[in-house]
Amino acid sequence: MSAVLYVVGTPIGNLGDLSPRAVEAFESCDFIAAEDTRVTLKLLNSFEIKKPMISYHEHNRFEMSPRIVARLLNGESCVLVTDAGMPAISDPGEDLVRMCHEHGIKVESVPGPTAFATALAISGMPSGRFTFEGFLSVNKASRTEHIQSIVKEPRTMIFYEAPHKLGATLRDLAAALGDREIAIVRELTKIHEEVIRTTLCAAAEKYANGGLKGEIVLIIEGAKPEEKEKMTVEQAVEEAKRFVSNGDSASEAAKKAAKLSGLKKGDIYKLMQGEKDNG
Known part of the structure; x- marks a missing residue:
């Protein structure tokens, strides 16, 4: 391998989902850029792979991106991974990928599980058109602006949320969007994988204080088209x-x-x- 950034998808819960191509990329690359080297080390150990790693995450991306690009321009190959799923989606890896393109470095995909697509597929919610909204900001102004911008969004909306923030997120969404259908998908690909179909207001009341464990994907019904006043x-x-x-x-x-x-x-x-x- 030489001068290639491999964007590699990793399991979102079940180690059996790591693809043979991903294993090959790990074994053949010069080094790995990982969101959390401790998490990736466990994955590598499971497949008896030893490879140099560097840390690449939200708090050091501006410092590390140029360093990684310099190594790639020098002929090395790098595998980019996040803790789970596809890197560069709602993830700082997008900065590194963009910088590689800007410097003419080849970027190659080694696709793997993606939580939002997997959750949507098993949710039973409308999937013809949808938007991925990622995580809501904890900053009050940014959070309010984000929520207000989707009040009239007609497409199915997908959010990620951590269990300890679930109650507040459901309350804020219910207050702004009203009572809509929602699928709460958690523990994807794990033993306790679950899809909870309910309404936004019911969910906000039932899970006001949390109560659900594991990484969570929220899939919310889009706004219904406004009915035009009929002409007499x-x-x-x-x-x-x-x-x-x-x-x-x-x-x-x-x-x-x-x-x-x-x-x-x-x-x-x-x-x-x-x-x-x-x-």
Whole structure:
């Protein structure tokens, strides 16, 4: 291997999910950039792999990214891993990946489990369109801004949350979004994997003080489209009259008003003619 950054997915709970390609990347690379070297060491030990590691995480990424890039430019290869799942997704690894692209360094994927996609797949929630929202900020202003920005989001929304913050997050989301369907997915790929289908308000009440263990994925129903106020047949007739005043025939005006209102052309035309006869 030479001058390659391998973005490698690692198990999110079950060691059996580490792919043969991931094992090969670990064995063949020059060094590993790990979010927590202690966690990655346990993984490597399980597969009897020995490899030099450096720590790469949120608090040292600005310092370490240039160092890693320099080593790659010197011909070394590096495996980037997070504690669990795919690195560079809601993860500081994205900075390193971007910097590698900027320096013309090859970035190669070795895909593995991803918590949000796995949770969505087993949740039974609408998956045709969805947004990944990551973790809500603990900063009050940023948290409020984030929540307010998704109040009218029509797509299914996916959040990550830690067990000790679950109660506050459910309360804040329920207060802003109202009562919607939610799937609480926890302990993915582990013995106690669980999908809890309920509503946001019910969940906020039941888990106000926590009570759930393990890493948690929240999947929340998107906002329902706002219902437009239906036009009455009298209002449709008024629209048709405006079309007539602009030069349309009564039949054409009734047709346009029907398309605009969703009402039957015949009903609109009949009322128009009735008013004409009475006039």
